[in-house]
Amino acid sequence: MLGGTGEARRLAVALRPGPRVVTSLAGRVARPVLPPGEVRVGGFGGAAGLAAYLTAERVDVVVDATHPFAARMSGNAAEAAATTGVPLLVLRRPGWTERPGDRWHRVPDLPAAAGAVAGADRVFLTTGRRGLPAFAHLTRPWFLVRSVDPPESPVPPRMATLLDRGPFTVAGETALLRDHAIEVVVTKDSGGEMTAAKLTAARDLGLRVVMVDRPPLPPGAVAVPTVEAALAHLTRATPGPRRSCTCGS
Numbered sequence: 001m002l003g004g005t006g007e008a009r010r011l012a013v014a015l016r017p018g019p020r021v022v023t024s025l026a027g028r029v030a031r032p033v034l035p036p037g038e039v040r041v042g043g044f045g046g047a048a049g050l051a052a053y054l055t056a057e058r059v060d061v062v063v064d065a066t067h068p069f070a071a072r073m074s075g076n077a078a079e080a081a082a083t084t085g086v087p088l089l090v091l092r093r094p095g096w097t098e099r100p101g102d103r104w105h106r107v108p109d110l111p112a113a114a115g116a117v118a119g120a121d122r123v124f125l126t127t128g129r130r131g132l133p134a135f136a137h138l139t140r141p142w143f144l145v146r147s148v149d150p151p152e153s154p155v156p157p158r159m160a161t162l163l164d165r166g167p168f169t170v171a172g173e174t175a176l177l178r179d180h181a182i183e184v185v186v187t188k189d190s191g192g193e194m195t196a197a198k199l200t201a202a203r204d205l206g207l208r209v210v211m212v213d214r215p216p217l218p219p220g221a222v223a224v225p226t227v228e229a230a231l232a233h234l235t236r237a238t239p240g241p242r243r244s245c246t247c248g249s
């Protein structure tokens with residue numbers, strides 16, 4: 001299981017007791033929330049390294065349950081699965097959809113998001129600390145940056161950092177946006193409930209949202225949108241005792 005998401009953790013829970021599950025984390029977060037079962041940390045050394053790992057560990061199925069923006073890892077997983085013949089299932093939560101009252105501006109990537117807020121004064125930036133270099137050249141906006149771990153240079157010259165991780169509430173996000181007089185929110189289209197409250201808060205306050213589109217899935221990927229669907233797929237693919245899912249909790 002290529003992890004780093006809440007879905008990966010919930011699927012690891014739902015698969016117990018059952019097959020041996022090893023969750024792989026990149027090691028980017030200093031104190032990650034760990035799934036049950038075995039965990040390994042660190043890169044594999046590209047698609048070839050992952051292919052070697054799959055063969056050495058005699059892996060039957062790979063689940064790519066990485067974040068929708070972990071495009072390099074997903075590409076490597078697809079390549080390694082193709083070269084080794086190990087079946088690959090992608091667990092990818094759906095993106096967010098605009099609702100009445102939203103003022104979204106979709107952009108293809110972080111540089112385009114930076115262009116969209118260059119003339120703004122006060123920006124809430126939730127695209128993760130590793131995306132900050134894309135905004136580092138902007139001298140006009142003041143940024144409120146929220147990330148799990150502290151950002152490293154290069155960062156925008158005018159910013160404050162808020163270290164926090166979801167889930168967040170609408171009341172909390174509304175207060176945050178109000179207290180900092182935010183006028184525009186920048187987010188990746190990560191989808192899911194954990195961090196969606198900022199979108200409701202922005203809608204309620206009439207704020208603009210710059211929404212960074214997801215990178216595409218690798219061509220030909222077999223993808224499911226929920227932990228329940230992944231569990232059903234894996235149960236079909238690897239016959240054994242039926243398992244029930246309390247995945248939504």
Ligand code: NAP
Pocket residue numbers: 002003004005024025026027028041042043044045046047049050065066067069070071072073074076128188
């Ligand atoms: P990425 O750019 O797609 O991957 C860069 C490299 O990091 C990969 O080539 C791989 O190194 C290593 N890597 C990534 N995910 C890994 C995993 N689960 N296990 C082992 N190695 C991994 O990935 P990223 O965007 O930096 O994301 C890193 C991790 O953070 C992922 O687990 C992802 O689910 C999680 N995450 C990402 C975001 C986001 O916005 N990107 C948000 C929340 C959580 P090698 O080539 O050496 O194998």
